[in-house]
Amino acid sequence: MTAEAIGFWLVAAVLLATSLAVVLTPNLFHAVLFLAAALVSTGVVFLLLDAAFLFxxxxxxxxxxxxTIMVFAIMLTEQLVGERLRQTSRWVINGAILAAAVFVGVLGFVVRSARPARPPAADRTADLARALVGPFAAPFELLAVLLVAALVGAIYFARTED
Amino acid sequence: MTHLIVAFVLLNAIILVVAYITLLERKFAARMQSRIGPYYVGWPHGWLQPIADALKLMLKEDVVPTLSDRWVYNLAPLVFLLPCMLIFATIPFAPGLGLADLNIGVLFFLAVSALEIVGLFMGGWGSNNKYALLSAMRAVNQIISYDLPFIFAALVPVVLAGSMQMSAIVVAQQGLFGWFVFYPGIGQLAFLAYVIATIAAENRVPFDILEAESELVAGFRVEYSGMKFALIQLGEYAHLVGTSFLGALLFLGGWLGPGPTWLGPLWFLLKAVLVFLLVTWVRWSFVRIRVDQILAISWKLLLPATVILLLATGFVVAAGFGRGA
Structure with missing residues (x-):
């Protein structure tokens, strides 16, 4: 096994463990920390795939x-002193079944699709930029509009009643 | 294997530089206040003071609050220190003298240094202390506000050089008055925004509400003692030194300077110290400003200004005045 493969399986194990911990730990703050660890290990997967930009x-x-935003939300909603919010997972079995179904679907797709013979050229950052302002300019701008809409909606819901 | 050795040497060199930059700051602050500063430990001028401080902190008792969130509390200094050390990985100290000259070097620096906040939360939350928690909340406030101006200011040289690779940015600044800080108009404004955002991102006076001594004692690290406290201090200063190095690289031409090439790292260090002293100078000259003022400066002034600056830089480069290869 190459060093890359060992690295991948290590990261995969960490990713899986932290992701499970996110949904299973009762402590909300711990869940966010595990989520941070899971997101960083996802980044490391990108790094192992030679996609440093995505990392x-x-x-x-x-x-x-x-x-940062999530911790902000927890700190603002939870009282500074007093009882702490608990995360309960009542539908943990249903969630597991759903996750397994999605996993099987993705696995089937991956197994059947043709894999590239060798990895693409090292630096694809410039290609990415060209794609964003070239063929994908319209979807990119639409996403920006969507984000603005979400922002305005959030402000509308959060406004004080008067 | 050579990578490991280089990394080990670099790490220790950074720790040494960070230790001595604290002495520099204390001496500098003392001068500004007509004092002498550390004097008795080591001759001349107390040069052994950082070593003595480190020894003292190692020997201190390690106190863990009974009601703390033990794992989070104990891991926080490490999680805080790690990104502060990782940011040095992409900085080239001379042509070819660096750990990894990634083609996304600047982005890597910005991304990794954004992780620092996780350790800060963990410390603030895990201590189970009102002051620490308040400090962590203020930190979130401030970091959300100042990360964007910092990134936009740092992106101006990137756009001018047409590359995110650190060595390419330095190479683009060659020539008389080639440093980006001398770039007419844009360079000076971007450097100013960079320094202001650095002061805020490093939580130094006048933006130090998250460890305002008179209100929050010592902020998120109030419960830490001994080596854990030392690690947090080390991380904080390492981050500041790293940001100074990045500022020197982006705006002051990195290792470029007169004399033979082997003087490069020395020039680079000198320029980084210059940026550090600029930040320190502000720290010891101004008083703390209020939370709302800090947020107003960021959202109403710095963020729009840096966005406009970045747009202007884009137009300048599109008009053919860029320095890219």
């Missing part, structure tokens, strides 16, 4: 941004 973006947006 950095994953860290910047998810581990840096999303986790």
């Amino acid at each position: 950095a973006v994953q860290l910047l947006l998810y581990a840096g941004g999303v986790i």
Whole structure:
């Protein structure tokens, strides 16, 4: 087994363990920390696939941004002193069945699709940029509009009644 | 194997630089306040003070609060330190002298340094202390506000150089007045925004509400003692030193300078210390400002300004005035 393969299986194990911990731990703050670990290990998977750009973006947006917002939400909703919020997983079996179904579906897709003979050229960052402002410019802009809509909606819901 | 050795040497060199930069700051602050600063430990001018401090912290008792979230509390200093050390991985100290000159070097730096906040939360939450928790909340506030201006300011040289690779950015700054800080208009404004965002991101006075001594004692690290406290301090200063190095690389031409090439790392260190002293100078000159003022500066001034600056840089480069290869 090559060092890359060993690295992949290690990261995969960590990813799986932390992801399970996210949904199974009762402590909400711990769940967010496990989520951070899971997101970072997802980034490491990108790194192992020679996609350093995606690794950095994953860290910047998810581990840096999303986790920050989540902790912010927990800290604002939970009282500073007093009882802590608990995470309960009543539908854990249904969730497991659903996850297994999705896994089988993805697995089937991966097994049947043709794999590239060798990895693409090292630096695809410039290609990515060209794709974003070229053929994918319209979907990219639409996503931005969607995000703005979500932002405006959130502000609308969060406004004080008066 | 050579990579491991280089990494080990680099790590220890960084720790040494970080240790001595604290002495520099104390001496600098003392000068500004007409004092002498550390003097008695080591001759001349107390040069052994950082070593003595480190020894003292190693020998101190390690106190863990009974009601703390034990795992989170104990892991927090490590989680805090790790990204602060990792950011040095992509910085080239001279042509070819660095751990990994990634083609996304600047982005890697920004992404990894964003992870620092996780360790900060863990410390603030795990301590189970009101002051620490308040400090962590303020940290979230501040980091959400100042990460974006910091990134946008750092992206201006990236756009000018047309590359995210650190060595390519330095190479693009060659020539007389080639440093990006001398780039007319854009360079100076971007550097100013970078320094302001650095001060805020490093939580230093006047943006130090998250460890405001008079209100929160010591912020999120109030419960830490001994080596854990030392690790947090080390991480904080390492992050500041790393950001100073990045500033020197992006705006002040990195290892470029007169003299033979082997002087490169020395020039680079000198420029990084210059950026560090700039930040320190502000720290010891101004008073702390209020939370709402801090947020207003970021959202109403710095963020729009840096976005406009980045757009302007884009237009300048599109007009053919870029420095990219």
